[in-house]
Amino acid sequence: MLRPPDLVAIDEVGEILSIKSPDxxxxxxxxxxxxxxxNKIEKN
Numbered sequence: 160m161l162r163p164p165d166l167v168a169i170d171e172v173g174e175i176l177s178i179k180s181p182d183x184x185x186x187x188x189x190x191x192x193x194x195x196x197x198n199k200i201e202k203n
Contacts, residue, residue, distance in 0.1 A: 173186040
């Protein structure tokens with residue numbers, strides 16, 4: 160399912176809820192939780 164591009168701001172910080180696979184994590188943002196490729200997130 161495609162999501163609108165404005166659901167998550169580019170500078171928004173999310174919380175990792177779970178690791179779904181070695182390459183995918185579930186991240187919770189203000190407007191929802193999303194599966195994101197681990198290589199696409201910035202680690203602080």
